Amino acid sequence: MIELKKVVIIGAGASGLAAAIVLKRRGFDVTLLEKNHQVGKKILVTGSGKCNYFNEVFETKYFTSKRKEKLEEIITEENIKNTKQFLTSLGIIPKIKNGYYYPSSLKAVSIQNSLLTEIKNLNIQVLYDKTVIDIKKEEHFLIQTEQEIMKAESVIIATGSRAYFDTEEPNLILNTLKTMGHTIVPIYPGLVQLEAKGNYFKEWAGIRLDAKLSFYHEQIGKKEVSGELQLTDYGISGICTLILSNTIVPLLKKENQKITINFLDCLNIDTIKEAQAYLENRNQLLPNRTLDELFDTILDYKLTNLLLKLSNIPLHTKMKEVKKEQLEIFLSNLVSFPLLITGSKSYKHAQICLGGVDINEINSTTMESKIIPNLYIIGEALDVNGECGGYNLGFAWMSGLLSGNGVKKS
Secondary structure, eight states, X not given: OOOEEEEEEXXXXXXXXXXXXXXXXXXXXXXXXXXXXXXXXXXXXXXGGTOOOEESSOOGGGEEOTTHHHHHHHSOHHHHHHHHHHHHHTTOOEEEETTEEEETTOOHHHHXXXXXXXXHHTTOEEEOSOOEEEEEESSSEEEEESSOEEEEEEEEEOOOOSTTTOOSHHHHHHHHHHHTTOOEEEEEEESOOEEEEOSOHHHHTTOEEEEEEEEEETTTEEEEEEEEEEEOSSEEESHHHHHHHHHHGGGGGTSOEEEEEETTGGGTOOSHHHHHHHHXXXXXXXXXXXXXXXXXXXXXHHHHHHHHHHTTOOTTOBGGGSOHHHHHHHHHHHHSEEEEEEXXXXXXXXXXXXXXXXXXXXXXXXXXXXXXXXXXXOGGGBSOEEOTTTHHHHHHHHHHHHHHHHSOOO
């Protein structure tokens, strides 16, 4: 006879661990099923190993979702306050830099250890190396793993996504939820590097700089992102690229997308006219220098040389020697460099996945399914996708707390 468990949580990542801790503190018996041999594995790779786990400015404008208006019912001032209090209750002391929350140790393992310590102190059962391949709902839930079948009164789905580790379980769970009646918003890699069309990428590969990416789509409007940009042998990477990818990647299924790069954003220059005025002033300040010399200390020399080449201006040319139309092309390349985005890197390179369960089918105060009673869906399994900056982990904690407080006592 199969033992009936009170609550089974599928996935021991950030959202699942938060839900388990809250439930145990409420007096529930909880069983965590984790496909890996450790909990919070993905936490260790966030924030380049420093774990950017929250953000001081936690607003819906930093998220993408098919149901943005519904997201506003989840991300509230009260829920933000409760999330911070929960993290404090684990003993986590933040180091806040530009609004980004890191553990004071600047070590992601500190966050993992804080969660694991609380899990152990609360005697929460964690079953490792358990991949769930199917869920059925009869009188109770029947959860099938590769080794056995479990029975539960309530189930919390906290499986995360395919991003980074590219494991199969999230896909199996989403397919199961679809057969059970849920709508699944199409899945794509998110916060991911973008591939572009060009025969010059080897010349700019390895360059890092602060820049601004601009994108326009008639249905979405204009989106601009400033930050660190990495130029690569396949296209672009860096924080601003990852943020913009959340908007662009779903559109790539239909057609390539055009963006522009402003390489002079660090100088607060946005237009060709402003760029020309700056260059003329710099030329007067530094007479007898060539164009590439005028950009020393401003741009990487490899980038300057490439932009001159693409503008048909020979190296070591002085400004007075440049033809008007060549100068206009060069200035345009500086502030509005065109780039055709053709694709993105795979799920293994992505930090998150876009898409997931439609949040219109979720109770925003408890995270319970409106379609399947006693089933709760949290974290990255939902169609809620944040930018870089602690937003995705922040939503994981928040949705975990809501589900942990939302499970009903029989």
